[in-house]
Amino acid sequence: MIWRYAVKRVLQLIPILFGITLLSYALMQSASADTVDMMMQKRGMLITPENQAVMRHEMGLDQPFILQYFQWLGKIFTGDMGYSYLKNMDVFPLFMKALPSTLLLTLSSMVVTVCISVPLGILSAVRQNKITDYVIRFFSFIGNALPGFFVALLLLLVFALWLGWLPVTGNHGFVSILLPTFTLAIAMSAKYTRQVRATVLEELNKDYVMGCLARGVKGRTILLANVLKNSMLTIVTLLALSIGSLLGGTAIVESIFMWPGVGSLAVDAIGNRDYAIIQVYVIWMAVIYVGINLITDLIYHFLDPRIRMQGEG
Amino acid sequence: MTPILSIQQLDVSYCGTRILNDVTLALHTGKILGVVGESGSGKSTLLQAVIGLLGDHGRIDHGKLEFDGIDLIRIKKKDMRRLRGKRLGMVFQHPGASMNPIRKIGVQFLEALHAHGDFDKKEVRTRILNMLSELRLTDGERILNSYPFELSGGMNQRVAIALAMVLHPELLLADEPTSALDVTVQAQVVRQLMDLRDHFGTAMMMVTHNMGVISYMVDQIAVMYAGRVVEYGNKLDVMKHPQHPYTKALIAAIPQLHGRKMVGIPGQPPVFGEPYAGCPFAARCTSARAACRQELKLVPNDYGNGHWTLCPYGCD
Numbered sequence: 001m002i003w004r005y006a007v008k009r010v011l012q013l014i015p016i017l018f019g020i021t022l023l024s025y026a027l028m029q030s031a032s033a034d035t036v037d038m039m040m041q042k043r044g045m046l047i048t049p050e051n052q053a054v055m056r057h058e059m060g061l062d063q064p065f066i067l068q069y070f071q072w073l074g075k076i077f078t079g080d081m082g083y084s085y086l087k088n089m090d091v092f093p094l095f096m097k098a099l100p101s102t103l104l105l106t107l108s109s110m111v112v113t114v115c116i117s118v119p120l121g122i123l124s125a126v127r128q129n130k131i132t133d134y135v136i137r138f139f140s141f142i143g144n145a146l147p148g149f150f151v152a153l154l155l156l157l158v159f160a161l162w163l164g165w166l167p168v169t170g171n172h173g174f175v176s177i178l179l180p181t182f183t184l185a186i187a188m189s190a191k192y193t194r195q196v197r198a199t200v201l202e203e204l205n206k207d208y209v210m211g212c213l214a215r216g217v218k219g220r221t222i223l224l225a226n227v228l229k230n231s232m233l234t235i236v237t238l239l240a241l242s243i244g245s246l247l248g249g250t251a252i253v254e255s256i257f258m259w260p261g262v263g264s265l266a267v268d269a270i271g272n273r274d275y276a277i278i279q280v281y282v283i284w285m286a287v288i289y290v291g292i293n294l295i296t297d298l299i300y301h302f303l304d305p306r307i308r309m310q311g312e313g
Numbered sequence: 314m315t316p317i318l319s320i321q322q323l324d325v326s327y328c329g330t331r332i333l334n335d336v337t338l339a340l341h342t343g344k345i346l347g348v349v350g351e352s353g354s355g356k357s358t359l360l361q362a363v364i365g366l367l368g369d370h371g372r373i374d375h376g377k378l379e380f381d382g383i384d385l386i387r388i389k390k391k392d393m394r395r396l397r398g399k400r401l402g403m404v405f406q407h408p409g410a411s412m413n414p415i416r417k418i419g420v421q422f423l424e425a426l427h428a429h430g431d432f433d434k435k436e437v438r439t440r441i442l443n444m445l446s447e448l449r450l451t452d453g454e455r456i457l458n459s460y461p462f463e464l465s466g467g468m469n470q471r472v473a474i475a476l477a478m479v480l481h482p483e484l485l486l487a488d489e490p491t492s493a494l495d496v497t498v499q500a501q502v503v504r505q506l507m508d509l510r511d512h513f514g515t516a517m518m519m520v521t522h523n524m525g526v527i528s529y530m531v532d533q534i535a536v537m538y539a540g541r542v543v544e545y546g547n548k549l550d551v552m553k554h555p556q557h558p559y560t561k562a563l564i565a566a567i568p569q570l571h572g573r574k575m576v577g578i579p580g581q582p583p584v585f586g587e588p589y590a591g592c593p594f595a596a597r598c599t600s601a602r603a604a605c606r607q608e609l610k611l612v613p614n615d616y617g618n619g620h621w622t623l624c625p626y627g628c629d
Contacts, residue, residue, distance in 0.1 A: 207405065207407065207410035207411055208410065208411060208412055208413040208414065210366065210405070210411065211405065211410070211411025211412060211413075211473075212413075212424075213366055213397065214364060214366065214397055214398065214402070214403035214405075214411065214477070215397065215398035215402075215424075215425040215428060215476065215477070216394050216395060216396070216397035216398030216399060216425070216428045216429060217398070217424055217425065217428045218394065218428055221424065221428065225416075225424065226413050226416070229413075229415065229416070230413065230414075230415060233415075303415070304415055305415055305417075305460045305462075306414065306415065306460070306462055309460075309462075309463070
């Protein structure tokens with residue numbers, strides 16, 4: 001049943017992940033400068049070509065590409081993800097240190113987004129073309145139009161500088177997460193309110209709603225037990241995509257608030273061509289997206305019996 | 314005897330466009346009223362007006378609409394909801410469409426019942442299973458554990474009828490309940506609707522464009538054209554002695570195995586909202602006179618036995 005389907009899907013992921021790592025490794029290789037060049041640049045000194053050759057040999061950079069790839073892949077599986085010359089430490093612990101911050105920010109901004117957009121979207125749909133609907137649509141339009149970095153600066157200005165309620169940057173416990181959370185949640189809520197509204201409106205026009213009305217089912221039951229349940233099918237897909245991009249770290253927001261997540265780690269690494277970190281980041285992104293896709297499909301199985309039965313048949 | 318449903322001079326409009334004009338009908342307990350007419354003659358609007366589901370854009374402009382002495386136009390929304398499902402049932406054209414596709418049928422039965430009060434759990438189960446077996450659905454337990462998409466069209470429509478009938482409403486409105494079904498299944502469903510009527514004394518208002526279904530199951534016929542009832546009477550009177558040219562043309566358009574050729578009706582019915590002078594059918598009527606296209610007064614002409622028509626000339 002569902003478990004057999006899940007296992008099948010997980011097995012399908014193996015070639016996908018394999019392909020992604022190969023591709024990303026190949027792209028890194030095609031970059032003009034390698035690690036030795038970058039180290040040289042960073043330390044600001046010249047190394048004789050002979051010494052460069054020695055270093056390249058020590059690092060295995062003179063071996064054929066495919067051999068390097070498999071060596072790298074083998075090490076990944078043992079937890080050795082390389083050494084960051086930028087931070088002078090192993091990548092894996094570096095990454096593991098950044099991950100909880102990103103997870104926390106993802107979770108908090110998702111929760112706030114759902115709490116704002118689902119009720120507002122439903123309200124907006126139920127009161128279609130009435131004053132409530134117009135007000136909600138007006139604000140969601142503004143929220144959509146404002147770029148994230150601008151919202152971040154606005155929030156900083158008001159809550160950190162003028163009111164002095166919240167710290168400007170860094171991680172000082174619970175209060176620090178509020179500004180980055182709301183920066184992310186405002187833009188996402190604006191987007192999702194519209195999506196929820198559109199989905200609920202579409203569901204409200206379906207025949208089964210008329211059927212429920214004709215049976216005298218109460219409006220609230222129709223909305224919560226029928227329309228909302230059916231709307232979830234669409235909303236879950238959209239939410240999953242957002243979770244994916246959030247887990248990848250939100251480079252801009254993390255940078256502005258100096259939030260020590262994987263997003264800012266990746267931005268630093270890309271700026272300095274710290275290949276080891278970039279590689280791990282790419283793998284992480286790939287794993288997130290295929291993982292989220294898998295989870296979404298499994299949720300679909302629970303939500304929609306039509307898909308469930310199809311899978312069994 | 315007072316009718317269970319009485320409609321008098323009802324005018325209904327959608328977004329300001331008049332859809333129903335001066336509709337007068339009566340339906341008695343245990344009787345089946347067939348409402349026939351082409352698509353766009355206002356049949357479905359009439360049913361929606363009766364069950365109070367015209368939507369935000371529909372409006373009753375004028376007339377009387379009474380169900381068992383209750384004024385359905387001035388009734389409070391809350392009280393109307395209590396009537397729907399309990400005393401007024403409705404069946405739709407597309408089998409299964411009136412059910413939520415992703416919820417089990419049993420859950421939807423429970424939902425419909427609980428909308429009208431608390432019932433004993435055991436009693437509810439027997440009640441649902443009994444109603445399903447009224448419709449010859451013997452493996453009720455399996456059906457209640459199924460989703461609508463797991464059943465065939467005919468079965469879904471019978472389940473939908475059971476769902477509408479589970480609280481034994483006194484009036485069942487049916488919007489082309491057989492049009493989407495196979496012919497063999499159609500006959501079955503028609504037969505079962507009649508059995509339900511005999512068993513529970515349910516009055517039924519049946520909208521259809523299928524004259525075969527009409528001639529088989531109904532007691533009275535109302536022929537609708539362009540939002541008006543153009544002819545009304547007992548089935549035999551209307552079928553054997555149609556007095557309105559439109560009714561006559563409809564009957565001539567019934568396909569038959571032997572005998573006369575089937576004759577279509579050329580032209581299109583008038584578009585809603587576009588004004589016309591005189592009789593709305595005049596443009597397509599083969600026996601129309603000059604007066605029909607001018608200031609013909611649309612008043613019922615009585616032919617006795619409750620049979621009347623809007624055409625002053627008659628066909629006999």
